[in-house]
Amino acid sequence: MEHLLDVQNLCVAFRGDDHRERTVVDHVSFQVNPGEILCIVGESGCGKSVTSLAIMNLLSRNGHITEGTVLFDGQDLTKLSAKELDKIRGSKMTMIFQDALTSLNPVFTVGKQVMESLRIHLGMAKDESVKRAVELLEKVGLPDPETMMRKYPHQLSGGQRQRVMIAIALSCNPKLLIADEPTTALDVTIQSQIMALTKNLIHELNMSMILITHDLGLVAEMADRVMVMYAGQIVETADVYTLFRSPAHPYTRALLGAVPSIYDEPDRQLVSIRGTVPENYEFLTGCRFADRCDSVCDNCREAAAGKTMYSAGENHSVRCILFSADNTRPNTSGHCTSCKEEVTSHD
């Protein structure tokens, strides 16, 4: 199958106040197939948002793509001029952000903002765009769309604003929607409304979606495929069922063990990951998770560790030397034979 989006070896660097370059996204490669929902999950600072901004070429002035290609629909987005990009962004590929209030322009009515992209990208006449905008607002479940057209963003609730954002994003029938933490600022009952709406629309319009989130619950609910990021790198990719059933990377395993759920057994003990996410992670040699990992051994700190993704099954790859071909250690919940006594055998 032809990929809709094919990101190869994407590296993004930011220049700090000291004029030093910091690589925050390090050789990220992934594909999005037509009709697929890909979730990028990770903790704050892992590079998941920067990855999505780099795809859209929306990086702030001190950040730039240092390496890699972003093939969207056969075109390399990194090589396009600003003008050419404008034709793609907002029409074929759109994005919604966490905070809908700052993404909407406070001095224009909702109607005007929905109509804007219709008129620019589709060249619609005014009457036609009004009609279409009302349809769109109705489609995203806003009550009384005609009145809604005349309202300003501040008159809407958080959930309504996010619905307007979705209406704008879908206005030109895009092929890919990138949603960066779209419901983090919303209450849980509103979140479930918005996510159900998004999922239905994605399937109805046969679009693809990249959902960026830190909430593993949301991932379980939405994703077809999941990509786990840690310290600027992809550490594991798998389809959603495999990832939750048999997580391979020690980080993914720990992350899943750290999430409390209302369906837990009463005496469940949460697993906490020791330490914190490393800063200045580009200077770490070997596996970037080594300092916090329970299955760590000396090999993990060698330069070769953490450089390659290994296969952990069909369409399941993981950045952990436990899964390399010449590894002799058990790779599920085991400890290293050379460092720790306790070893659980691998099935």
Added chain:
Amino acid sequence: MTEQLIVENLVKYYPVKGGIIPHTVAQIKAVDGVSFTIEGGTTLGLVGESGCGKSTIGRQIVALEKPTSGSIIFDGEDITNLSSDQLQKKRTRLQMVFQDPYSSLNPRKKVFHILADPMIHHHICTKEDAPAKVDELLDMVGLHRSAKDRFPHEFSGGQRQRIGIARALALNPSLIVLDEPVSALDVSIQAQILNLLKDLKTKLGLTYLFIGHGLGAVRYISDRIAVMYMGKIVEMADADTLFSHPLHPYTKALRDAAPVPDPTLRDAVHEALSGEVGSVMDIPVGCRFQNRCPYARPECGSVEMALIEAEPGHFVACPYTAINTQGVSGTSTMSGTQFMADTQSVSGSDKSDTSNSDRQEKGGAAHV
């Protein structure tokens, strides 16, 4: 076990000023007749969506604000009427940990002073003993002792929250109000802090009021959970029963809306909740959840829902739960009319100016 905290009929209204000559034009009914108790050494979780009044309750309990009416009895004494001197003494026993570990620590003070100053002020220790006490506190919350010579900005979010917890512990409190202490933290750090709080509770015999919106976290740390909606408690039960066997339609909706980290459960059919939380300035007569409730019936618009004990230790502010769960009306033995006797009818005209005494009567039925 003795009740350490008894909250009765707590009401907090915030006035909304307006007009050419500024006067009170409306009231925000943030907390509207809430009663609950917390036994010593246990944790009560308070959940609800933003604006439901859960944080307001926390602020009243640590006496940062004076309630409009109602009483808060802590260790046998009503703290709502204390003079500021008396309150000063009480405050050492009542501490709070805030959501935002970035803004709740003074950026110009070193950790040593953040922890030592309150202890010296309240005569918990002398200036000479302070360094030893601070070391002890840092050990307790899992920070390195060298942390005391650093400023808050030098720490990560999780470490700052540990400092916040150490500050709360410095005065040997017996009750700590935890206002969304893990909401601003990453998943892996959340688990660390939740486990730390759990350990400290057992070790020091603390009582917690844990305010949060992450249901998983609240469920993990709480013994009992109260669910709030628009300024009122709608359901309260043991942490295990509340989510396995919810009675109120709102609790059910909240449970079903919370994403569960298990993709095999995602295709389960949930009744999606329609609509949004209404404005607390314009509270509907009768049940506050009626506009969004899938089981709403005409009576819901006229009857003020009081908290009733549907099962031992399980309180719910909906008289029709037995019918709702069975999905059949009329056949249930725990009929709606039986519960209706406990609730009081409110006429439409009372809507905006229900007097305080009225409220207290109504809240009285909601004693827990």
